[in-house]
Amino acid sequence: MRSIGPVLILGLATGSIYALTALGVVIVYKATGVLNFAHGAMGMVAAFLFSSLTRQAIPTLLAAPVALVFSAALGVAVAYGLRPLRRAPRLTRAIFMLGLLALLQNLATAIWGIRPRIVPSLFPSGGVKIIGFVLGYDQVGIIVITLGLVGGLSAFFRYTKLGVGIRAVSSDQDAAALQGINVTRITVVAWVLGSVLAGIAGILISTPAADAFSLTLLVIQAFAAALLGRLVSLPATFVGGIVLGLLTTVPASLEILRPHAQVIPPVVSFLLIVGILMLRSETSLIARGNEA
Amino acid sequence: MSILRAVGLEINFRGLRALDAVALEVHEQETVGLIGPNGAGKTTCFNCITGLLTPDAGTVLLGDADVTELPPHERARLGMARTFQTVQLFAGLTVEENVLVGTHARTRHGLVADGLLLPSSRNEERSTRAEVRRILEFLDLWRYRELPAKSLALGEQRTVELARALASQPRLLLLDEPLAGVSRSAKQGVMDLLGQIRREFNVALLVIEHDMKLVMGISDFVYVLNAGKLLAKGSPQEVRNNPEVITAYLGASEEEPVALGS
């Protein structure tokens, strides 16, 4: 318990962040059919903004919501930016998101330069001593926030009109439109949700320093977790995120792999992605003809 | 001589048995019809025979060869060709190029020979183009050869698909609803064409069709599929008068023309 405890908690905390960002990807994908390659980049912008605001001596608990408001605005902008392409094939829209990724990267470099930015933690430092090891406040905080958000999202999707609307649009956009659901509004809401989730994940994972590249590449972890949820199931995506978090942190704690700790997240994500996709895809040609 | 023998074909989709112990046979020089109400599993049967779907049970023999485990392109190489219910032409290629793809399995030269324009590549290209020209002229498509395949009218597109299938010099040609979308006046022409092809190219035909007149008119033998099972088989006459077959068609849908012989 003494040695595995901290690793597990770290895994859960990391996994929580992966889960949050993956949920953002899945919500957008379900509602719009767009796979947001720029998801990590959108989170990066929020994290950098947060960092700059705190450097202006704005308290973290105020800076974070402000940064997230910008995330929401970014989500709205993307939703409207994609409107000309709404009938385009999924791959084309995904390519557009790739272009947005490049744009956001360049923007971040232009505004903030290439060096990593200091990002203060939202939580007080230190932790609680439990059963022989220290449970960081930040780790607990992350897990609690995640659980809260997931609970809130569940309630949102089940009980609110907008939430139900998103679910309707996810399963059949035309039918939903025929039912009088304002698909445009739903799309915007979905993008706002996705973007804000990306922002939260970006801010949470960035302590102590935010680096544009790894934040943007967080999208790969998001995809891996989202695929574990088959891109449609939110609960499974959440579980997928946690699992991915554990899979990337637990092996890194082993003596043999410690020097390679940096390498583990992308490699594990890649193996998961390819593994899931290959296993899930149909063997016969005809069936595949109806896929992707 | 048996060109095609399918035995015990069985396939399930998510618990639904789409094909159940289906067996059929096509002999050299024969035209065999495969009929049945909508959703009976005729195209699924084709897909199993050509290898686009893997059946859960059963064997497929092409001539002497057991092709059950072979991928579709191998079966094409051994002499099996097909057309599709909705025309599957290659949109980015011209009519001539589409048909040339049909010759793919029979030519040997590869990437490097193509890229460097080696003599082996140029010679093979010349001879396959000559063959393809013959087919296109036979089907009166030669004048369209440079046009993008999709720019032709649907009926002509179907003929191009037919040409592509013939280009592989098949022993067996599977046709999935060759008359679909063809105007009434053109139907006789297609029927005659199929007969001509059978003779000119010495190929056995397995035809899925809803149009009874075509099936009865050109088939030597007919299989009737209903809900994945073989309902009846025999000469066109026998099948037409089979009470079970009549019931199946009457019960299936209002769209099916009741007059099985007209």
Next chain:
Amino acid sequence: MSEAELRRRIRLGAWGAAGFLAIVLPFVLPAYWSFVLVSAVTTSIVALSIVVLTGLVGQISLCQATFVGFGAYASARLTGDANVPFLIALPLSGLAAVPIGLLAGVPALRLRGLYLAIATLGFGAAVQATIFGNSTITGGISGVSFERPKMFGLDFAGDRSFYFLALAVLVLLIVFTVNVRRGKTGRAFAAIRDGEVAAAASGVSLARYKMMAFALSAFFAGVGGALFGHATLSVNSSSFDVFQSITFVTITIIAGVGSVAGALLAGMLLNIMPKALSGILPGNILLVILSTLLLVQLAVAPEGIVGQMRQQEDAVVRWILRRRGAPDAPAPVLEGR
């Protein structure tokens, strides 16, 4: 004159003009432009690898920079440590990238479109973290260095002379590509792109040709990488990361992934355009504006700039034929060539 004849002449004219410019520009522009032109050529070669894989065969790959990197590092080792002559090292560097291309292509046997994109993205990230993160291969912070070749009594240390060397390689690769596209392999590739099912039913082995496509694409990208290394004289691993891959693919798609012209245009967009505008605005802001413009361009014309130019060409052809009193204006020719 027939419509086809007219189009042929227009195309020939365009290519002739491009060829003329390619030869004349380095002498007309100030000397520092030669390096920009070299970069445009190496980018075009990488873009050509994307045109082959995505435009011709329809397989999406978000890890081209990985192949580029393998080619670059291979060339450094071959010409540096092993003292292999440049002209032999070049194709060998391309070949060095092929195994990685084949590996990246394995998912393509089962996956298409979006899923293949994700898989190749992950592949690129995994290689970036592992192989390109290993400093013995990449030379760490200082990177790996190259030398300009000396052959046939010429020293290619000058940018202009190296430009013509790179240009020659580009032309060879273009000719190879066009030959392939016109032949049996090109038709098989296009068949896979336009209808896998019918392609297989017609006798095309999907596995074999998809692998071949990835191998060919990786070879081109590897050659581009080798030339890039020798052009810039020093590379570090950030030149071959996921962002580079994404940049290559997006620029090529924006330029027009369906044709060789698109590859050339991509090279120009990524190198010449920023340089030409660099006097006006500081580099970073320029990049942002260009990225935005490119994004807008993508939204407006998913078929690429070349696609738009084709439509212009159609309009011009119709106008000319009408003026010459052709009986009726021809119907627009569908995209495909």
